[in-house]
Amino acid sequence: MGLLSIAWPRRRDGCFLYVSDRGLANLILTRRGFGAITFGHVIVSNVEPTPATWRHELRHVAQYERLGLAFLPLYLWYRARYGYFDHPLERDASEDPRLFS
Ligand SMILES: [Zn+2]
Structure with a gap:
């Protein structure tokens, strides 16, 4: 997704960061109202991430590291069941982490 977003990755905190508002990132992120998305240790953002976003x-x-390949189906299942704001993984990422501390 990063490469299809017409961006070169940067290393940051052990991750690959792609910042792009073009290509696939633009299609997936901006149309769905997200600023960034994470796949394992790859983070794609349509703008330079703020410290809070980062x-x-x-x-x-960290959730990917704990859940492995189960992250994506679990994320999608929670999304369908709880939506975004009550999503357990999103709440864990936005508040004090509780799930995998
Ligand atoms: Zn999130």
């Missing part, structure tokens, strides 16, 4: 995405990286 902390949030790093928390998703």
Whole structure:
């Protein structure tokens, strides 16, 4: 997704960060109302992440490390069941982490 967003990755805190408002990132992020998305240790953002956004995405990286390949189906299932604001993984990433501390 990063490469299809017409961006070169940067290393930051052990992750690859792609910042782009073009290509696939633009399609997926901006049309769905998100500023950034995380896949394992790859973070794609349509703008330079703020410190709060970066902390949030790093928390998703930690969730990926714990859940492995189960992250994506679990994320989608929670999304369908709880929506975004009550999503357990989103709440964990936005508040004091509780799930995998
Ligand atoms: Zn999130």
